[in-house]
Amino acid sequence: xxxxxxxxxxxxxxxxxxxxxxxxxxxxxxFSATYAHIDxxxxxxxxxxxxxxxxxxxxxxxxLIAAPDIIVAIAPVDLSGIIGPKWAPIVSGLLAAFLxxxxxxxxxxxxxxx
Numbered sequence: 002x003x004x005x006x007x008x009x010x011x012x013x014x015x016x017x018x019x020x021x022x023x024x025x026x027x028x029x030x031x032f033s034a035t036y037a038h039i040d041x042x043x044x045x046x047x048x049x050x051x052x053x054x055x056x057x058x059x060x061x062x063x064x065l066i067a068a069p070d071i072i073v074a075i076a077p078v079d080l081s082g083i084i085g086p087k088w089a090p091i092v093s094g095l096l097a098a099f100l101x102x103x104x105x106x107x108x109x110x111x112x113x114x115x
Contacts, residue, residue, distance in 0.1 A: 006071055006073075006074040008070075009066070009070040009071050010067070010071070012063050012066060013063055013064070013067050013069045015063070016059060016063045019056070019059075021034065022057070024053075024056060032049070032053075035049060036048045036049055054103060055103055058096060058099050058103075059100075060099065061094065062092050064095040065088075065092045066088070066089045066092050069084055069088065
């Protein structure tokens with residue numbers, strides 16, 4: 002439909018590999034053990050979302066790009082009327098804008114770094 006379903010699986014595999022080979026070794030613990038010291042469930046989840054917002058946004062964008070191709074390959078549905086041919090560039094552009102804005106807000110002068 003929009004891309005080869007194999008590329009869609011590779012996109013999802015890429016974000017999984019990013020977690021497994023980059024994020025997890027840097028954390029030195031599993032994602033579920035991060036912020037385990039916070040007792041309140043929702044406060045713990047919110048702390049994880051804030052801490053990993055760039056990675057979570059990347060995962061959501063990867064799923065939004067890959068899911069239509071995988072769904073079309075598995076089930077006989079036509080999503081072209083709902084999604085359109087510019088779906089992946091729109092999602093990619095939104096992700097790039099979010100990551101740029103996120104980085105701009107997280108950047109601090111040398112005097113304010115902890």
